[in-house]
Amino acid sequence: MVHRQPSGEPAMERPNLVLMLMDNLGYGDIGCYGSTQHRTPNLDRLATQSVRLTDYYSCSGVCTPSRASLMTGCYPRRLNLHISDRGHAVLQPVSRKGLHPEEVTIARLLKGAGYATGCVGKWHLGDQPAFLPTRHGFDSFYGAPYSEDMTPGPNRPGWPDLPLMRDETVIEAPIDRDTLTQRYTAEAIRFITANRERPFFLYLPHAMPGSTDTPFASTAFSGRSANGRYGDSIEELDWSAGEVLATLDRLGLSQNTIVVWTSDNGAVYRNPQQGSNAPLRGWGYDTSEGSQRMPCLVRWPGRLPAGVTCDELLTMMDWLPTMAAITGAPLPADRTIDGYDIRDILAARPGAASPYDDRGFFYYFMDQLQAVRSGPWKLYLPLEKKRCRLGGGFTSSPLALYDVRHDLSEDHEVSAQHPEAVQRLLALAEAARADLGDLDREGAGCRSAGWVENPTARRLEP
Known part of the structure; x- marks a missing residue:
């Protein structure tokens, strides 16, 4: 079964899509959602140009399941990516499990509609070649196959140095994590610039603020915030968004580009406190509101209202069916898609309401x-x-x-x-x-994850 929400608007021309996903950033971590601690002028300005979603949800409190849902429009339980091959909550290096090669991702859907597709940043849906972004509809990949905290250690036998990859080749290991936000931003700008003459989908899943106790930031932002390294990383992410948006402006692409800025799950508990999910209750890594209710800004100039708030119940599963409806790309008819076409809700059309109700x-x-x-x-x-x-x-x-x-x-x-x-x-x-x-x-409606019997590590070749 495929969920579709009727819309009064036919399929339009093919707008670009820039989807920026933060890692473990909380509901109350940016100014336009109430933060008085972090300076986020670029995101605050984006909010004045966007629909600001207040009741938008991730499908999990942790990385792998939430990203699986974002890419496929399905609950992680349906994809068998709610648990790792080792019984953990997320996939780890050299995992036998990953996103099944036959799943339809946003990238695969849009590539079939003639889009250039690029993934820049953290993937975390399997580190084996069959599970990498380049096997799931992305023309190119520049980033890490999993989280920035997954580094070798005494209790982590066989884990390689944290790899930076271009497509399917490791080009650096270990990664200089302090420079990741800067380098991902530069690569995102290169992708946009190279594909400015054709429709494109840029997926920019940043590594920060991340899963380590001490987040990473470049020397340009280190020590600048009022909230230590965590605040430094947040303010650098704000800078990154500003650079991407400025590139769209400079190339004359803003009017025909949908921009989505959000997070994969809420800020996690630290002592002393670092991130904020205020005013929501709870922390990342569980099923609380603080863990799964995310900040989300959606901009499409001239098509969506600007500077408004929407409190309809929406989720990260909705982007795949919504982009299919916008572009006219066919959704797979042989499987359940759990998300919905939310064009009418985003456009504030009379009577539009959440199908989740x-x-x-x-x-x-x-x-x-x-x-x-x-x-x-x-x-x-x-x-x-x-x-x-x-x-x-x-x-x-x-x-x-x-x-x-x-x-x-x-x-x-x-x-x-x-x-x-x-x-x-x-x-x-x-x-x-x-x-x-x-x-x-x-569950009667669940599908299989991808699986390889003899996984190998992604290592830098001498």
Whole structure:
């Protein structure tokens, strides 16, 4: 089944798409979402030109599953990328598992429509050749196959030095992580410039602020912020966005380019605190609002309203079906796509509403369904054995209902006042279990991940 939302507008000319994805950046980390600590003038200016989404979700609190959803328009559980080959929450170096070669990504969809496609940055959907971006619809790849914290160590046998790759060849190892944001930005500008005469899709998944305790930033930004290395990395990401946007302006491409700026999951807990998910509750790496509700700015001059806020429930799964609808590229008819065409919602057309209000949005922690959202309501499911840590462990969790559209900090539990909402969301959860699965339960609608029996390390050849 393919989800489509009717639109009053026919397929248009082929706009460029620039999709910028941050790593572990929180809802409250940039000025246009409330930060008073980080200086983000370029993003704040972009917000005045964009639709600012307040209820936009990642499909996971960690990297691999969220990126799988972004690329394919599907829940990670459907793709069997909710868990690694070693039972971890994300893929690690020299993994046997990856995004299945037959999955249709945004890049593959748009490449078929005549687009140039480039991936610059962190991939994290498999480091084996069959799983790399160049095998999933991207003409070119410049970046790292996984997270910046996945470096060799005593408890990491066989892990190579962190590799920087061009297409399928390692060109540097170990990577100078302090320079990554600068180098990814320069490569993104080169890609845009080289393809300015044809439609293009640039996927720019930055490595920062990242997963290490001490984020990385170049000497140009080191020590400049009021929030240590974390703030330095945020302010450098803001600079990067400004450089990309300035390139579009300089080349006369802004009017025909859709720009999406967002994050893969929320800021993680550190002591002392670094990132912020305020005013949301919770931290990255779980199914809280702070973990999965993301800042998201969407700009398309002349086609989408500028400087407005949208509080409809939308997700990262929606970009693939939306770009298919915009370009007229055919969606695969032989598989379920979980996302929706959200053109009408972004354009603020009368009566446009989120399809998730009827069908639900499902929060999974690895293989376990833990919460459901529909309309304003988020229901935390009653669980005797709730997964609670990436490294393993369970706790019990009571049923709880919150109006997360208006009560962003979840201060008021209201299940007793809204029993009809509780019952409706419980029914949606049961339907999801049948389709997508749950702890110790296979879903009828799930597909296989990619798999190789004898994985090899991506190393710099002498």
